Every structure is written in C-alpha cells, then in structure tokens.
Amino acid sequence: MNNRRQNEKEGRKAERRVATYLRLRGYKVLEERFKTPHGEVDLIVQKGSTLAFVEVKQRATQRAIDESMTWRGEQRIIDSAEIWVERNFAQLPENFEMRFDFASIIGPVSPLSRVTYLKGAFLPE
Template identity: 45%
Template sequence: MKRQRAEKQGRAGEGRAALWLQVKGWRILDRRRKTPLGEIDLVAKRGNVVAFVEVKWRATAAELDLAIDERRLARVAAAAEAVAHEYAKDGEDIRIDVLLLAPNLFPRHIVNAWQP
C-alpha cells in the first residue's frame, strides 16, 4: 500500500511539474520516457534548449534536500544521453534539470543540475 501511494503521489508530482514548466513557457515533449538505462520523468523544450527533467515530490521541504543525489542524476544523464538524438536537433542544447516539489511550496527548479 505504501509503495502504491508513493507511486500515485509521484505521478501527481510529475503532472504538477509539467504544468509548472508549461506556465514558464516550456513545451512537454515526453513523459516517463523509459530507456534501458533508466527513466526520464519529463522531456521539455523551450527555445533551443531540451531539458531532461527529474521530478522529486516529497511530503516536506526538509525531505527535498535529500531527494536527489549524484547517483540518481548520473542515471538520468545516462538515460538522456541514450535518447537525446530523438529530441534535440542540430544546434539545440541539452541539459539535465531537477524540479523539487512539496505541498504548499513553490517548485524549486534546479537548472543544469548535472555537470560531470
């Protein structure tokens, strides 16, 4: 039951993140993109930038500080690298972003979170 509730909350968080990005002028290209190397929560584009976005939803602001780490970012980066050619065309930049969400808080958008 706890896992199912977490999955449901995660999906709701991804929906909120997509909506927030759209309000900020991003176009959502894909959701929950699965690759052999992992899953990308959102693929979004604005101008000549394609962002592969990891979304983290937590119950409290304090939990958000521990929601993302180098291992998780590396997995998202590997998955993004495997499919970037499908979304980014010539001259478009790609990056890994993180969106952190918790109830009653403004989303925290970490731009270009992965820099190996």
C-alpha cells in the same frame, strides 16, 4: 492502498503539476516518463533550442528532497537522456543545448502546490 503505490501516485501527480508549471512558462513537453534500461527521465521539455531533462521529486520535507538526489540517480538520468537524444536526433533543433534540471514539491500535490525549479541542477561528467 499500500505505501509504495501511494508514493508512486503522488510522484505522478507531482510530474503532472511540474509539466503544467513548465507549459505556463513557455516550455513544450516532449516526453513524460521516458524509460530506458539505465533508468527514467521524468520530463523532457524544450524551450527554443534548449532541451531540459527534468527530475521531479515530491517529499514531505525539504530535507527528504535533498537526500533523495544522489550521484547515481543523476548518472541514470544522464545515461537515459543520451539514449533519448540518439533516438530523436533528426528532429532536434540545430545546435541544441542540453540541460539537466530539478523540480520539487514539498508536501501533498495539488493544483496550487508550489514548484521549486532549479535550472542546470547537475552536469554530465
């Protein structure tokens, strides 16, 4: 299997692992891999009146994870989140709050992989 395909496969496994992690903490997964012309949101979850748009990264090292998040990447997620909210506004709780979170897994993904989860990792400008 080529490297790109393997990376994508590991990324999807990481997204599933994070979705499980969040469900166990009381979040409802509303959407996975929401794609727009601007980019993609890995996970959209809800807990109470809070919507979280979650970027998931899986890399071999913490340094690689740190280097993988850029301002441009954050902006693509924010733009995509705005589209999702527009499309789903009627179903959202009154006075909902939006948050942009970041989840990471270092190393190969397994059901026991440690998830690092940062609430409010970045803010729209």
